[in-house]
Amino acid sequence: MKTIAFIPVRGGSKSIPLKNIKEFCGKPLVYWTIKAAVETKSIDEVIIATDHEQIETEVNSFGFNKVSVYRRNSSNAQDSSSTESVILEYLEVRELDKKDAFVLIQATSPLLSAKDLTAGIKMFDKQEYDSVLSCVLSKRFFWKGNGDPINYDPYSRPRRQDFEGIYMENGAFYINTVGKIKESSNRLSGNIGICLMPEYTDVELDEEDDWQRAEILMKKYILPEQTKKKIRLFISDIDGVLTDAGMYYSENGDELKKFNTHDGMAFQLIRESGVKTAIITSENTELVKRRADKLKVDYLYQGKRDGGKLSAALEICEKEGVTIEDVAYIGDDINCFELLSAVGLAACPSNALRKIRNIPGIIKLSRKGGEGVVREFYEEVLAKIL
Known part of the structure; x- marks a missing residue:
């Protein structure tokens, strides 16, 4: 069976124009998730689904192997379009085995690494779960708008080191089979497993301030790991x-x-x-x-x-x-x-x-x-x- 990585990258973005190819740590943003997918040995193909010619040109300029561009329909690249709509569009035009693993990767998660993807795919391959998603463990206290606490007792506040916390989606990746995605019209289905990623990967790149914070984290945690070479x-x-x-x-x-x-x-x-x-x-x-x-x-x-x-x-x-x-x-x-x-x-x-x-x-x-x-x-x- 194949394992296919799928990265939707549309041209429209209201908060940050052409966000997916805006420079991030010296490279277009989408470069980093493509790199992580390409470096994951268990991934056979990496599909970039875009509606924008400039994005396609940028992706092709990277020179990565096992990467191809799919030109998605503009109707599935609107602000109101769901990610599932472009996934299902692609699965309709591509003949794949229903047992093939399908890894949805979000381009806005540059802190994702091949190590994270490998861990998620290994978890999925054990067949203990029908689908897998990436999360971070948050040890913050959450409340409802009406003043009710969600994940702790405010009258018995736990110390951070004793607090179990709560798992939160970081949006980095989701893994399912082609067949189950078609059946449920959803990236996740059945018994869902959680693949834990480091807490610093919870960043969302929606505003300029998010961008600056994410670049600081990238330089602190990811780039040093990628450049650990014996320089003589x-x-x-x-x-x-x-x-x-x-x-x-x-x-x-x-x-x-x-x-x-x-x-x-x-x-x-x-x-x-x-x-x-x-x-x-x-x-x-x-x-x-x-x-x-x-x-x-x-x-x-x-x-x-x-x-x-x-x-x-x-x-x-x-x-x-x-x-x-x-x-x-x-x-x-x-x-x-x-x-x-x-x-x-x-x-x-x-x-x-x-x-x-x-x-x-x-x-x-x-x-x-x-x-x-x-x-x-x-x-x-x-x-x-x-």
């Missing part, structure tokens, strides 16, 4: 990363570059963590050599264009006895593409070229080149894994 070598580009890519000249015609001192401290902190450092650039100037000396980098390769950057990195790896998977690299332009696509941990400034920003799995930082982007990369990513 850090490499940086020069122009557009350590500088703003501007071209400055003195009255005598000497070329000048503007560097950020915060990046200098980042190199020092990385070096003190026991990680080798390098600069690989297409430039070939005495100015860059002096900056590299100031930063005390272990390796400097200049005049490396196109595939030359990857070749230089592989040469360093051979000297250090590490693999390209042990390398972290920040780049911003087309001549960085090959190396960024090969390393274990890739990052880019916020103003990098679109082709670079769309490399699968790349970390897009919030700062622009020359604004301390290496320092941000160290503080937000490397410091948490070194």
